[in-house]
Amino acid sequence: MVSVAVAIVWMKDLIAVVMLLGIYGLLTASFFVAMDAVDVAFTEASVGAGISTLLLLVAIAKTKRAEHPVRHKPMLALLVVVVTGGLLIYGTFDMPIFGIAEAPAHTHVAQRYIEDSYAEVGIPNIVTSVLASYRGFDTFGEVVVIFTAGIGVLGLLTVSGGTGRRNQEITTKKMHEQHKVLRIVAKILIPFMLLFALYVQFHGDYGPGGGFQAGVIFAAGIILYAMLFGMNTARRVINQTLIQLIAALGVLLYGAVGMLSFVNGGTFLDYSVLLTDPIAGQHLGIILIELGVGLTVTAVITIIFFSFAGREEIQDYRNDTGA
Amino acid sequence: MLIGHYNYWVVVALMMLGFFIIIAHGNLIKKIIGLTIFQTSVFIFYISIAKLDGGSAPILAEGVSDYSNPLPHVLILTAIVVGIATTALGLAITVRINEAYGSIEEEFIQKQDNQT
Structure with missing residues (x-):
């Protein structure tokens, strides 16, 4: 390495x-x-x-x-x-x-997470329960950071006005003729990639996985599609306004779950009060906020890729006409 | 005694390589790559702190009593995703700089700034 x-x-x-x-x-x-x-x-x-x-x-x-x-x-x-x-x-x-067990890192709060998290949260993956429940507020902050970075990229790279449209169609046509094998393989692979992302998303309670990983994998599937079938086709499939809305919706969903526990008489992001059974409440809360994380991460990474790639085409068009 | 610290030395070596790229190279994309390496060395540092001899992955299972520390895992998990988001922001700024100055080398950019 x-x-x-x-x-x-x-x-x-x-x-x-x-x-x-x-x-x-x-x-x-x-x-x-x-x-x-x-x-x-x-x-x-x-x-x-x-x-x-x-x-x-x-x-x-x-x-x-x-x-x-x-x-x-x-x-x-x-x-x-x-x-x-x-x-x-x-x-x-x-x-x-x-690797020694007496290290200070192992002797404080970690012990409590390992011993009590199953009784309190009721899911076997300790990483997920710490991420989503014990330290839910930190994770909320991180999701907001990702969202802000997405907005930043969008603000830096987006230009108003629809230039370069004709040019895009030419590249799309070229792509269709060139990479036939790649496109067919991708067509078979992409549904499985998206399905796998969903599995990672909802299985995060029991095995490794969760909103962050699922979001990245899902976005990778979308980006693969955009690369092989041309930006124009991908833009038609994935609406830009919609994906920006989804990014905001993820953060909103996370925050709303937190507020809901306020309304039900608990503290911010305390899922135990969401349902009458505290364990079931924790489950529901974690699934909801992981969903929020997944939505935001997918949307932001897709936005970042689209604004980068979209920029290139506009530039090419300007160079062509400027010469 | 000495062998017990080798993981920290790997971290320091990687961190210094990243640091060297950041301060010695003028190319902005290379600088961002250096930053990524620096970042990864911090991730490795945290994860190796979490490792417990004879411990298992922190997913509760029957018959396992020792687990690696889950808390650093959580911190690094989110840090990686936040890291890619900030890297993307840095690259976006680089692209804009390239459009404004026609170069991503620090020297040329500074030269142009001094002329005006």
Whole structure:
């Protein structure tokens, strides 16, 4: 993993760098599996090795491929890095031994989650119960951050006015003729991808999975469709206004569940009061907020991809007419 | 004793590589990639803290009594998704900079700024 990272430092061709980053993401995911963090590995595999590679590629397609060879003062930078690294390694000598049970991280609140969460929340996946129930407020904040980032990308990259329409149809036609095998395979695969995303979404209580992972996988399915069938076709299938509405709806759903527990006499995001049976209430609350998370993540990632890719086509059109 | 800390050293090595890319490279996309590597090293740090010798994945099952710590998993799980969202925002800004200046190299951008 370190050697892949070293290669990333030296490579000048940005596309090769991005490919290496994809490999790096996959290696990180397998490391997480080895560390028993299955939920995290799931997320890293779909985000690090999938979506982030894709977004970087789209961004490179719109900027420049090669890196400018001149680097200024690499020696000074190297010095700073070596000194900082040395200090950090010196600091690790005070850290607890790897994997030891007496480490401070294992002796405080985590013990309570492991012992009591099944009686209090009633779902076997502790990660999901901590994420959605005990620390539900943090997760709410994170969903809002993702939503805000989506709005930011939308604001930065969207241009008003429908330029480049004619150009889009030409590219669509070209795509149809070129990648016949790819398109047929994708046509078979995409329903299963979406189905798998839904499984991950609703099975998150019992196995690894949940709203975040499901959202990313679902968005990956949509993006695959958009890449192979052309942006124009994808825009017709997935309405832009609708998807923006869905992004907001996810956050709203999450917040509404929180407010509902207010109305029922509990504190914010306390699902036990949602139904008469507290365990059933917790179940309902977690499923609802995971749904909210899933909706927002899917919608925001799709929005980000569409605004990046849409930008490119508009640019091409301008270059064509400007020449 | 020494071997018990090797995971932290891997984290430090990755973190410093990411740091080096951020400060030594002028290319904005390369900088974002460096930031991603830096970020991943922090993820690895948290996850390796959560690891417990002989522990199992934190999904309750019959006959298992030791679990890895679920709390860092939760933190990192959300951090990854937030990370991709902020990366996307950074890339969006890069694309706009490229449109405004015609370059994503720091030097050229600064040169143009100094001329005006």
